[in-house]
Amino acid sequence: MLKNKKRNLILAVLVSGVLLVSIQCAWAAFSLSVRPYVGGYELRYDKVNVADGRVNKEVSVNITSTIGQQYRLLQTFVQPLTTNEGNRLPNNSLVVYALRGSNRYGTINVLQEVPLYMDRQLLYTSNSGGDTDSFTLVYGLIPSGDIAPGYYRGRLAFLLEPLGGSTEQPVTVILDISANIEVNSSVEIKTESGTRSIVLKADKPESRAAGILVDIKGGFGKQFRILQVVSEQPVSGDGTTLDWQAVTFSAGNAKKGTVITGANPLSAMQQPLYNSSLSGEADAFTIQYSLSDASGQAAGKYKTSIKYFLEGGGLAQMRLIDTLALEIDNPRMFDIVITPENQKGMLEFLNLRPEGQPQSNEVIIEVNSNTGKPYQVTQNLYSELKNKEGETIRVKYFNLRTESMDTLGTLKFSAAEAVTKGEAVLFISDKKGSSDKFKVVYELAPSRDLKYGDYSSAITYSLSEI
Numbered sequence: 001m002l003k004n005k006k007r008n009l010i011l012a013v014l015v016s017g018v019l020l021v022s023i024q025c026a027w028a029a030f031s032l033s034v035r036p037y038v039g040g041y042e043l044r045y046d047k048v049n050v051a052d053g054r055v056n057k058e059v060s061v062n063i064t065s066t067i068g069q070q071y072r073l074l075q076t077f078v079q080p081l082t083t084n085e086g087n088r089l090p091n092n093s094l095v096v097y098a099l100r101g102s103n104r105y106g107t108i109n110v111l112q113e114v115p116l117y118m119d120r121q122l123l124y125t126s127n128s129g130g131d132t133d134s135f136t137l138v139y140g141l142i143p144s145g146d147i148a149p150g151y152y153r154g155r156l157a158f159l160l161e162p163l164g165g166s167t168e169q170p171v172t173v174i175l176d177i178s179a180n181i182e183v184n185s186s187v188e189i190k191t192e193s194g195t196r197s198i199v200l201k202a203d204k205p206e207s208r209a210a211g212i213l214v215d216i217k218g219g220f221g222k223q224f225r226i227l228q229v230v231s232e233q234p235v236s237g238d239g240t241t242l243d244w245q246a247v248t249f250s251a252g253n254a255k256k257g258t259v260i261t262g263a264n265p266l267s268a269m270q271q272p273l274y275n276s277s278l279s280g281e282a283d284a285f286t287i288q289y290s291l292s293d294a295s296g297q298a299a300g301k302y303k304t305s306i307k308y309f310l311e312g313g314g315l316a317q318m319r320l321i322d323t324l325a326l327e328i329d330n331p332r333m334f335d336i337v338i339t340p341e342n343q344k345g346m347l348e349f350l351n352l353r354p355e356g357q358p359q360s361n362e363v364i365i366e367v368n369s370n371t372g373k374p375y376q377v378t379q380n381l382y383s384e385l386k387n388k389e390g391e392t393i394r395v396k397y398f399n400l401r402t403e404s405m406d407t408l409g410t411l412k413f414s415a416a417e418a419v420t421k422g423e424a425v426l427f428i429s430d431k432k433g434s435s436d437k438f439k440v441v442y443e444l445a446p447s448r449d450l451k452y453g454d455y456s457s458a459i460t461y462s463l464s465e466i
Contacts, residue, residue, distance in 0.1 A: 001412070003217060004115060004434070006011060006162055007188060008142060010237050011461055015209050016146070016219070016288075018045070019296050020281070020443050021382065025348070028066055028067055029064050029065065029066040029067075029282045030064070030067050030071075030160070030162070030168050030169075030171060031063070031064045031065075031160075031171060031175075031385040031436075032061075032062070032064075032158060032160040032171045032173050032176070033060075033061070033062040033063075033064075033173070034059060034060075034061055034158050034173045034175050034326055035060050035062075036058070036059050036060075036141035036175075036286060037057075037058045037059070037060060038055060038057065038058075039057075039130075039133060039401055040246050041176070042176040042177070042178060043059060043156070043175055043176070043178075044057075044177075044179075045057065045141050045177075045178065045179040045180065046180055047144055047154055047180050048179055048180065048181050048182065048325040048433065049087070049139060049143075049182045049340075050143040050144070050181070050182070050183045050184065050218050050219075052346070053142075053143070054140055054141065054142045055140070055141045055143075056138050056139070056140045056141075056177070057138070057139050057140075057141075058099075058136055058137070058138050058139075059136070059137045059139060059175070059426055060134070060136055060140075061123075061124070061134060061135055061136070061137055061158075061293075062133050062134040063075070063124075063126075063132060063133050063134065063160060064316045065126070065130050065132050067130055067133065067162060067166055067168050067390065068129065068316060069072065069130045069162050069163065069164045069166045069168075069373050070125070070126050070127070070128050070130050070162070070163045071120075071125075071126045071160060071161060071162045071163055072122060072124065072125045072126065072160075072163060073123045073124040073125075073158060073159070074120045074121060074122055074123060074158070074159045074161070075116075075120070075121050075123055075156055075157065075158050075159070076118065076119065076120045076121065076153070076156075076157050077116065077118050077157075077335075078119070078154075078155060078174065079152065079154045079155040080118065080154050080155045080240055080297055081094070081152040081153065081154035081177060081179060082152060082153065082154065083148070083150035083151060083152055083153075084150075085148075085149040085150060085221070086193065087150055087152075087221065087279060088240045089147065089152055089154075089179070090144060091115065091337065092113065092142070093115045093116045093141065093142055093143065093144065093147065094139060094140070094141055094142075094177075095114060095115050095116065095139070095140045095308040096110055096113070096114060096116055096121075096123075096137055096138065096139050096175075097110050097111065097112060097113040097114070097138055097140075097144065097232065098110050098111055098123070098124075098135055098136065098137050098138070099135070099136040099137075099138060100202075102131050102134075102135040102136040103134065103135035104131075104133055104134075105127040105129075105131045105197070106125055106126040106127050106131075106133050107125045107131045107415070108123070108135060108237055109124060109125065110123055110137070110294065111122055111180075113140070113230070115154075115347075116139075117241075118157070118210075118376070123137070123158075129343060130162070131403060132228060136212075139177075139293060140177055143181060144300070145181075145452050147181055147182070147183065147219055147433045148152050148181070148219040148220070148221035148279050148280065148281075149181050149182055149183040149185075149218075149219065149221050149443065150175050150181055150221060151178070151179075152179040152180075152181060152255075153176070153177070153178050154176075154177045154178075154179075155174055155175070155176055156175045156176075156177055156178065157172055157173070157174055157175075157200070158172070158173045158174075158175065159171075159172050160172075160173075164455070166350050166421060172217075172368075176461055177220070182385050183218040183219050183221075184217075184218055185218035185219065185220045185306075185313070186216075186217045187210060187214065187215070187216050187217070187278075187310055187321045187322075188214070188215040188217065188322075189213070189214050189215075189321060189324065190212070190215075190304060190320045190349065191211070191213075191214055191306055191324065192210065192211040192212070192213060192214055192426070193209065193210070195395040196324060196325060197324065197325040197326070197327055198210045198212065198289050198306070198324055198325065198326045198327070198392075199244045199327045199329070200247065200289065200290075200291040200326075200327070200328045200329070200447050201291075201328075201329045201331075202291055202294040202297075202328075202329065202330045202331065203329075203331045203333075203427055204222065206291040208290060208291045209215050209288055209289065209290040210246075210288070210289050211286055211287070211289075212287040212288070212289070212324070213284070213286055213288065214226065214273075214274070214284060214285050214287065214308075216276070216283045216284060216285070216291070217281055217282060217415065218261065218282055218327055219279065219280055219281050220280030220313035220314060221276070221279060221310075221313070222279070222280050222281055222312060222313050222314045222315070223276050223277065223278050223279070223280055223311055223312055224276045224280050224310060224311060224313030224315075225272055225274060225275045225276065225310075225311050226272075226273045226274040226275055226308060226309070226310055226311075226321070227270050227271060227272050227273060227308070227309045227311060227318075228270075228271050228307065228309075229270050229271070229306070229307045229309065230266050230267065230304055230305075230306055230307075230326075231304055231305045231306070231307060232304050232407070233268065233303065233304065234246075234247070234266075234302035234303060234328055235294070235302060235303065236300030236301055236302050236303075237300065237301065237394060239289070239304075240298050240300055240302075240372070242302040242328060242330075243296075243297060244265050244266050244267055244295055245265040245270075245292065246265075246291065246292055246293075246297050246328070247265065247266050247289060247291055247292070247295055248263040248266070248289070248290050248292055249263075249264055249266065249287055249288065249289045249290070250262060250263055250264065250287070250290075251273050251274065251285055251286065251287045251288075252285065252286055252288075252289055252332055253283070253284070253285050254274060254283055255283055255284070255287035256276065256277045256281045256282070256283040256425060257274055257275050257276040257277055257281075257283050257285070258274070258277055259273060259275075259276050260272060260273055263290065263292075264265075264405050265292075266286065270309075273287060273308075276312075276313070276387045280312075280313050288352065289326070291328060294328075294330050294370070295333070295370060295435050296370070296381045296434065297330050297334070297367060297370060297434065298330070298371070298372040299330050299331060299333065299370045299371060299372070299377045300304055300330055301327065301328070301330075302327070302328040302330065303325065303326070304325075304326050304329050305323050305324065305325050306324050307320060307323045308320070308321040308322050308323070308324075309321060309324075309371050314428055325387065327398075327458075330370060331385060332370065333368050333369060333370045333371075334363065334364070334368070334369050334370075334371055334375070334463065334465075335367070335368050335369075335463070336368075336377065336461060336463040337365070337367075337460075338363060338364070338365060339363070339364040339366070340363075340462055344454050345353065345458055345460050346358055346452065346458055346459065347361060347381070347385075347442060347456060347457050347458075347459040348361070348455070348456040348459070349361065349385065349444050349454070349455045349456070351403065351452075351453075352444070352446070352450060352452065352453060352454070352455055353446070353452050354447065354448055354449070354450045354451070354452070355446050355447075355448060355450075356446045357446070357447065358442055358443060358445050359443075360442060360443045360444070361441075361444075362440070362441050362444040363439070363440045363442070364405070364436055364437065364438075364439050364440075364441060364444075365377055365426070365437070365439070365440060365461060366435075366436075366437040367425070367429070367435055367437070368435050368437050369429070369433050369434070369435050369436075370433075370435070371433050372432060372433055373430065373433045373465050373466070374426075374429045374430070374432075374465070374466045375429045375432055375433055375463060375464060375465050375466055376424065376425050376426070376427060376431050376459060376460050376464060377426050377463055377464075377465075378423050378424065378425050378461070378464065379420060379440075379460070379461050380423045380424075380456055380459065380460045380461075380462065381421050381422065381424075381458075381459050382421070382457060382458040382459065383421055383457045383458065384398075384421055384457065385444070385456065385457050386457070387451065387453040387454060387457075388453070388454070389451075389453075391451055392452065393447075393455055394445070394447070395418045395419070395420060396443075397419060397444060397445045397446075397447050397450075398416055398419045398442070398443075398444055399416040399417060399443045399445075400413055400416065400417065400419045400441075400442050400443070401413050401414070401416040401417070401440075401441050401443070401452055402427065402438055402440055403416060403438065403439040403440075403441060404438060404439075405437045405439055406429075406436050406437070407427075407436055407437060407438045408429070408430045408436050409428055409429040409430050409434075409436050409438075410427065410428045411426070411427055411438060412424075412425050412426055412427060413426065416443065420440065426438075426440060426461075428438065428466070429466075432463075
């Protein structure tokens with residue numbers, strides 16, 4: 001009997017020990033569950049369109065802990081979101097924050113939205129007792145114009161680790177992430193004025209240039225370029241064509257790609273304007289069209305159109321983006337400029353003395369013309385040179401000659417000749433009626449019978465088509 005009691009006592013102690021160990025093992029739970037509300041065990045973004053903007057997905061986090069010690073939860077990218085082509089989701093495209101009040105005990109470290117990055121990020125720290133807790137994380141995908149279309153895959157690791165020197169092993173959970181990015185890529189071209197025409201005006205300094213804005217929306221995923229093609233040489237209503245060099249263009253202000261620089265004349269050939277980055281990112285740039293020196297161009301209103309094309313970016317062939325009209329207004333110009341301006345239209349020789357030194361009087365005549373027709377410059381001397389008493393200078397002492405100033409037309413007084421009262425043709429333009437410039441030199445020689453004084457005559461210069 002005594003032996004049986006002793007055996008039962010030993011058995012009871014053994015059973016109690018086993019139960020105690022079992023209870024202690026049951027208490028030592030330390031586990032993590034991370035599961036999206038939608039998508040099973042994968043954080044999945046289906047058909048995300050850049051134009052639609054941000055997409056949020058919720059993830060439920062459940063932590064079970066009976067180790068009696070404080071712990072923390074971190075996250076880090078095991079594999080960043082990347083396509084098969086090697087395109088990576090740009091920085092700051094994926095952000096995370098926790099729903100306020102979704103936990104019970106610990107401290108959430110991402111109550112404010114933060115971007116995901118490759119280093120370890122602290123999400124949550126438990127209370128000092130390390131109680132079991134749960135909360136909800138929100139992962140936002142923010143597609144930007146820099147993102148290339150495609151199917152992105154990545155992996156996010158969650159690390160649950162004890163604090164305070166616990167012997168408990170950390171727990172790692174992997175969450176797969178996928179995103180199917182669709183980009184409605186487009187290129188928008190418009191004038192700064194908002195019209196459908198690029199208008200240049202030669203007679204208004206503020207209108208001698210016009211700007212174009214090019215907005216590349218969405219990413220193309222591959223490199224592309226933008227070209228322009230002028231449909232025909234600018235032509236006026238009467239069939240006159242404008243020289244290609246009369247209008248130049250340049251581009252600038254691109255941030256991702258490169259643009260053509262310098263002042264480039266229009267051409268009948270394709271002309272590249274812009275080369276994108278290798279991944280065809282979204283961008284914007286400007287084009288400025290300027291009217292160069294139009295003085296040598298015939299007057300008229302010239303018209304043509306400029307077509308803009310997209311080449312590359314995965315397209316099998318060039319695609320027309322848009323067409324804008326180009327209008328150049330070169331108003332009629334036909335005027336004469338006299339330097340120095342004769343006061344009250346007078347030709348004067350002052351303080352003349354008998355047998356004094358010869359005197360000369362120079363006049364520069366400049367003609368601005370774009371009529372395309374030949375013309376002539378005529379002077380009209382209204383009287384012989386005379387003083388206030390009415391005494392005149394004999395013709396043989398008063399000569400004129402014309403001098404070239406890179407003159408294109410014909411000078412009629414290349415050698416000195418006597419100046420006579422009345423009209424005299426000084427100059428005849430070239431056949432195209434080009435703008436021109438020349439000098440008239442009036443020379444007065446002294447004579448013994450000359451009386452001291454000031455001598456003058458009214459004189460005018462006129463410009464007329466031939």
